[in-house]
Amino acid sequence: MPELVLPDRLRGVEPVRSIRTPARLDYEFTAGRATSRFLRGVAEKRLLGQRCPVCRKVYVPPRGACPTDGVPTEEEVELGHTGTVTTFCVVNVQFYGQAMELPYVSALILLDGSDLPIMHLLQEVSADDVHMGMRVEAVWVPDDEIEPTLESIRYFRPNGEPDAPWDSYKDNV
Amino acid sequence: MGKERVAVVGIGQTHHTAVRGDVSIAGMVREAAQRALDDAQMTWADIDAVVIGKAPDFFEGVMMPELYLADALGAVGKPMFRVHTAGSVGGSTAIVAQDLVASGVHRRVLTVAFEKQSESEAMWALSLPLPFQPPMHAGAGGYFAPHIRAYMQHSGAPDHIGILVALKDRRNALKNPYAHLHEADITFDSVKDSMMLWDPIRFSETCPSSDGACALVLTDEAGGDACAARGGNPAWVHGTAFRSEPTMFAGRNQVNPRGGNDCAADVYRQAGITDPRREIDVVEMYVPFSWFEPMWLENLLFCEEGQGWRLVEDGVTRMDGDLPVNCSGGVLSSNPIGASGMLRFAEAALQVRGHAGEHQIDGARRALGHAYGGGSQFFAMWVVAADKP
């Protein structure tokens, strides 16, 4: 590469090493039909999954398509507010937009009656006591604060039931 | 495989580092591309088409950056193509480029993959708050850690396996001048005592965030022959494959995903490999968290399910073992995301060319390059060898 020769008046000038160009874009997201129905259910403190007409699996939150069959999932299935911890991790690091007390537990929870675990927080239990197969229940925000958002479930906590047998959740790990 | 044999005759990469503050995005990709052209003993004018790949555009804050990079990559007046398949993109990009030659459409193709994570906030790009979706409480590590825990539970792997992998890869990186992390004083205990970020993943078992680029020049058989004639040791492509599966579905095995199994089986079949453990000399696999090495050893059919950790423990995957893995230091030592997959493909090619320098495995004749992305759902692989297919 040829050496760059600057004109005299630019010699000795401090080079520009970087520029900051903040960019702001606003988006209005579309929930879609399936998620919209799910969130309306949440606003009524109900958890509504959808069943695939081909493989009969129940998805929650539903996205409107069965991921393996590529067909709309339209049959609605109401799920319990309890489930099983299929696996989890203990988090010791703060993330952007989060203000959690460390450490905290992020778990995959298989809601009773569904076929795919959701990721949610696990609280009211020491991280050392969390284990695979633990039975848990949803803790909702107070009724007058319930909104059509997943944040309406504050977290899950152990419900005291005996651990679920491995066979009941092994396909979801 | 297509109708035309394909050779890798030029390989270039940048020194990977946290911030390449001395170059623009264009300057960085051009640096890797120029090195690949120099290696191929070609000029920009020799190239028929350019294929570029990178991970999400939000990482640099430039939408469809191939438009802006056309000039810097000498693509003006030529076909320029942009690939994006999540973390596997570097591998997928190399495959799209090889297809252009294998199909007979072009004779000499330049392919480049990059990420300049310092230009924007990668963590921000990964954490754009999305309404309606379950909150991600813990970033990428938080996504993968539960699956690692499941692997440990299934296989009975002891806790120190992840430490051994991290220690091996970071020590290998000391032999690779391009690697981002050069931790000369790393020890088993320093990895073990590093912060447990997402239990069971420790800080030293996690990939860094890097700026960097990688480039390859691919040619038809005549180009490969010319390279061989001047002693340039081309790497010949013996097989390439993609596989994808959904992010989430009922009964999905995220520890040993079928997509990776199928992809490996396909690429081995193309290369005529029936016993990968014996017939492959060296492997560059995509290991962003140390535990993925034993998991991928199983997924890529190098051993029975549940046995990958034993290969690690027995030292099989060290540079002096019989199946060296990530002699370059791997993703654990350098992770310019969009380029990471192509670096695996490039390092595999460097090995069979005998051009890997201090991290060369003597006599390596056949190598596997592997990349994956998304929630362990997108796979791209190639097998390259010193001999023609």
Add this chain to the structure above:
Amino acid sequence: MRDIAVISFAQSPQVRRQPDLNEVEMLMPVVRDALAGAGITKDRVDFVCSASSDYLAGQAFSFVMTLDAVGPWPPISESHVDMDGAWAAYEAWVKMQMGHVDVALVYAYGKSSPGDIRRVLTRQLDPYYLGPLWPDSVSLAALQARCGLDAGSFTKADMAEVAARSRRDAKANAWAQLSGDDDPAELLGRDELVSPLHVHDCPPVTDGAAAVVLAAGDVARELCARPAWIRGIDHRIEPHALGLRDLTRSVSTEQAATAAGVADGPVQLAELHAPFTHQELILRSALGLGDDVVVNPSGGALCANAIMTAGLIRLGEAASRVTAGDADRAVAHATSGPCLQQNLVCVLEGE
């Protein structure tokens, strides 16, 4: 080269705003219709290639979940481009040339409505010199139109005629977003949006999806009575900086047209991805199309312009007309980047 044909094409209604459906819900019926049009199910597909942009979705890795629309299980051979779907079709065509893929599904989608598309598209520009100035897509196109007008390449009346003809033709296209009978003189009497462009010179903001099925040789003949054979396909790019280009021409279209063999036979019909009226005039000239060529019988991008998708729709529209017997030889074109920076040209023929 191996004989590859477009054998099926489907699209969603192209609308200003699709507020009810997310991307996967918008795409699913399109994939279903494209496969049904070829008389096949997903098991028959050997390769899938898709196109979309995270910047439209406002979300990194946005294409990942959308893949659910094809039900990719057992795992499929699949790839994705951050380019218009016409380039995804090109990747599939290359893959098929290698000989092992007989049937490919190509889909594209884009919702422009979630963000402010004119601002979003500024993020395509050189991030150091141009991006920080936020020059929007309509303003850049207006610069190009001004160059053409000043050079005497076309007049504002020519441009209004393109708009009126496109909207009139779109009346026969049930999927189009805009259509109607407009008098060019009356259009010219309205206010300018960004001088010299009027609203009628500009594309609508569109949400939409599209898919095509490609098949090789005898498989194409088995699945389709009259496949639209791809006789040539090529794409080229120009310098990014507008100052380095002659904006009154489309040099990259000329190069791609030569490589694709547009002039090797008579062209009866062309579907051109010209989001702005003056761009159709520039492209006609670059492709050497005479006045006897039917251009954009679908109404073109002036009547529906889903970003990342509108180019693939041109390929689908041109192919369906060949399949229907309306043309024996047609040209499809797609563009990307500001002021026609990158262009793809495909020649399609019936047998």
